[in-house]
Amino acid sequence: MHNNSNFRYDALIDIAQNLSVQDDFEEMLRLVTRTVAELLQAEKTLIMMINPRTGETIKTIISQGDEQGDRKSHTLHTSISGWIIKNELPLISKDVRSDSRFRPDVFKDIEVKSVMCVHLRNENIVFGTLSVFRKANTSDFKNADLSFLEKIAIIVSPYLRNMQKIEHYFKPQMPKEAIIRKYQAHGLLGKSKRFVELLHAIEAAAKADVRVLLEGKSGTGKELVAKAIHNCSERAEEKLIAVDCGTIPEHLIGSEFFGHVKGAFTGATAHRKGLFEEADKGTLFIDEIANLPMDLQVNLLRVLQEGEIRPLGSNASRKVNVRIIAASSVSLKELVEKNKFREDLFYRLMVYPIHVPSLDERPEDIPLLTEHFIKKYSTEQNKQVENFNEGLIELLKHRSWTGNIRELENFVERLITLAPKNRKIIDMDLLPREFRNELQDLKNIKKKVQKIKSLTEILSDHEKQLLRQTLLDCNWNQSSAANALGIDESTLRYKMKKYKISKS
Numbered sequence: 124m125h126n127n128s129n130f131r132y133d134a135l136i137d138i139a140q141n142l143s144v145q146d147d148f149e150e151m152l153r154l155v156t157r158t159v160a161e162l163l164q165a166e167k168t169l170i171m172m173i174n175p176r177t178g179e180t181i182k183t184i185i186s187q188g189d190e191q192g193d194r195k196s197h198t199l200h201t202s203i204s205g206w207i208i209k210n211e212l213p214l215i216s217k218d219v220r221s222d223s224r225f226r227p228d229v230f231k232d233i234e235v236k237s238v239m240c241v242h243l244r245n246e247n248i249v250f251g252t253l254s255v256f257r258k259a260n261t262s263d264f265k266n267a268d269l270s271f272l273e274k275i276a277i278i279v280s281p282y283l284r285n286m287q288k289i290e291h292y293f294k295p296q297m298p299k300e301a302i303i304r305k306y307q308a309h310g311l312l313g314k315s316k317r318f319v320e321l322l323h324a325i326e327a328a329a330k331a332d333v334r335v336l337l338e339g340k341s342g343t344g345k346e347l348v349a350k351a352i353h354n355c356s357e358r359a360e361e362k363l364i365a366v367d368c369g370t371i372p373e374h375l376i377g378s379e380f381f382g383h384v385k386g387a388f389t390g391a392t393a394h395r396k397g398l399f400e401e402a403d404k405g406t407l408f409i410d411e412i413a414n415l416p417m418d419l420q421v422n423l424l425r426v427l428q429e430g431e432i433r434p435l436g437s438n439a440s441r442k443v444n445v446r447i448i449a450a451s452s453v454s455l456k457e458l459v460e461k462n463k464f465r466e467d468l469f470y471r472l473m474v475y476p477i478h479v480p481s482l483d484e485r486p487e488d489i490p491l492l493t494e495h496f497i498k499k500y501s502t503e504q505n506k507q508v509e510n511f512n513e514g515l516i517e518l519l520k521h522r523s524w525t526g527n528i529r530e531l532e533n534f535v536e537r538l539i540t541l542a543p544k545n546r547k548i549i550d551m552d553l554l555p556r557e558f559r560n561e562l563q564d565l566k567n568i569k570k571k572v573q574k575i576k577s578l579t580e581i582l583s584d585h586e587k588q589l590l591r592q593t594l595l596d597c598n599w600n601q602s603s604a605a606n607a608l609g610i611d612e613s614t615l616r617y618k619m620k621k622y623k624i625s626k627s
Contacts, residue, residue: 130470131271134162135278137474141331142282149185150327153320155253155279156187157476161456162275163268165255167235170243170283171204172251181205184251195233202229203240204252211249213241213273217263237263241276245284253279302326309351311344312495313488317480321348324477329355334427336472337450339479342527345450348479349408358446361405364398368414376419383435399432402445412449412472413458420465427471447472482524482531489520492528496535508542512550522561587622590615599626 138158145151152170160168167188174180181204183197202225207214216222219238220230236259243251253276257264299319306322313319328335329352337345346365353363371379382397398407409415415423426432427447431440449472458464482489493511501508511519524530541553551559590608597603605615619625 130467131162134158134470135274137333138275139278141333141475142279144331145282145327146330147323147327148283148285150323151279151282152185153187153324154327154475155275155283156185158473159253159255159272159275160187161473161476163239163255163264163272164257164261166258166261167256169200169254170251171200171254172243173208173249175250181208181251188256195230199230199233199235200254203238203254207240207242207252208249211242213239213269215239215264215266215269234258237261239264239269239272241269241273243276243280243283245280248284250280250284299323306351309354310347311351312491313485314491315485315487317485318488321477321480325351326355328352328475328477331475332357332446334446334472334474335448336455336474336476337448337479338454338476339450339452340481340527341452342524342529343479343481344528345452345479346408346410348477349406349448349450352448353406353408353446356406356446358405362402363406363408364402365408365410366398367410369411373416376416377422378435380419381422381432381434384437394434397432397434399426399443399445400441403443404445406446406448409447409449411451413451413453413455413464417465420468424465424468424471427468482527486520489531490516492531493519493535496532497539500536500539504539506539506542507545507547508539508549509547510549511538512548515549515551515554518558518561583622586618587624590618590622591624594619594624594626 138155141154141158142151145154156168156170159165165188167186169186170184171181172184174182181201183200199219203214203219206224214224216224216238218236219225220233220236222230235256237257238254240252240254242249243253253272255264255272299322302322303314303319306325311318311322311325325348335349335352337348339345349365350363353359366379368376378395378397380397380399382395382400384394426443429440430444431442433440455464455469455472459466459469493516497508497510500506519531519534526533537555538549538553542549590604593604593607594601597607601612601615601619605612608615
């Protein structure tokens with residue numbers, strides 16, 4: 124955790140500034156949890172809210188970090204939130220597993236150790252909670268951390284108390300067709316849940332004229348995301364300048380970014396504008412920023428703080444108004460921990476963080492992307508290909524794409540190139556040998572899957588196990604078990620009879 128009090132003050136200002144320009148409630152929630160997780164180095168951050176219509180039930184609205192969603196985790200989250208709502212006090216626990224405020228051994232098997240939880244309160248009405256968790260192998264939260272979390276909650280609460288929007292989370296979600304159509308025009312294709320979440324993040328970032336940090340594996344389309352943010356922002360009429368820090372020789376990066384005056388170094392025969400001046404009033408997309416040398420990181424930090432640059436060889440500074448969108452295919456946070464990237468620069472860049480999902484995180488989008496690339500390369504190569512064989516599409520959906528969208532695109536282009544002039548459907552005969560082997564492995568796996576129980580059988584087994592375990596946890600008290608499961612006692616007794624569950 125960054126201990127500088129000025130930094131924490133700046134972080135609070137950044138949060139308020141970001142939320143003040145948002146009108147997308149889901150993006151507000153995502154922004155708060157992601158930012159809190161980063162600022163407090165929490166393994167998990169979540170927001171739970173009270174049903175505004177009934178005031179009786181509480182539900183996890185959004186979480187960031189460890190995605191474990193089992194019953195023990197749910198018990199932990201609801202117990203923590205329930206305690207602070209009941210006692211009207213914030214909570215900090217160095218080791219929640221042995222905390223006397225909770226029933227002995229109720230959290231004994233969880234990985235979480237240190238916990239903090241504060242109220243989300245507006246006009247003196249508590250409408251939810253904000254919780255952060257750290258695992259046993261990390262440091263404990265301190266009282267100063269709790270004070271900081273309370274300040275964050277005070278700032279974010281007015282933005283998050285929207286009864287109509289909160290009620291939405293207690294109802295089925297509506298489709299996202301409008302935002303999907305909008306960003307198809309910007310070359311962003313997909314319909315999966317993870318992809319739609321990305322689109323909402325892009326939409327929200329476009330409305331906020333703040334720095335954005337894109338993190339995602341190589342080939343996921345981060346430059347396309349940066350272009351979409353710029354083209355949908357108020358700076359759309361100005362330039363978008365892109366630079367890849369991994370492709371510029373280290374001794375030239377300073378001149379490339381900040382420019383130089385005549386005679387600044389051997390070969391500098393004339394004044395040259397740098398990228399910051401070129402992008403003035405527009406957007407500068409800095410790809411693979413992890414490759415930026417340490418001395419240049421200092422210079423970039425100065426630009427972000429002061430809003431001015433000094434060309435190499437010049438004694439005069441020049442004001443610039445540039446929006447920065449940075450991107451990295453490796454975790455900058457991990458590089459900070461290894462002292463390979465400046466911590467202060469990391470937090471300056473991480474005003475609006477966006478995770479760009481890999482293709483393995485959104486396999487449902489592979490057929491749509493494949494169809495797009497087929498049309499593109501069939502047209503370019505004057506071929507007749509309309510689609511791939513169904514079995515081939517299955518292979519594409521189930522294999523791991525380490526190179527992500529870029530690798531998928533190259534694969535499609537390769538098969539279009541191999542296809543005869545008048546071929547409309549590409550079959551297995553055009554597959555390179557290594558892909559034929561993958562396809563055979565996939566067929567073998569599918570044969571095994573067919574022997575597995577049906578979905579109905581799997582769900583029934585899970586329900587039976589859940590009922591039995593809940594009854595055991597409640598010492599076979601049917602009233603307590605029904606309450607824990609959120610069902611009527613009569614329903615519980617019916618299911619016990621159905622599954623032949625008894626104490627004996």
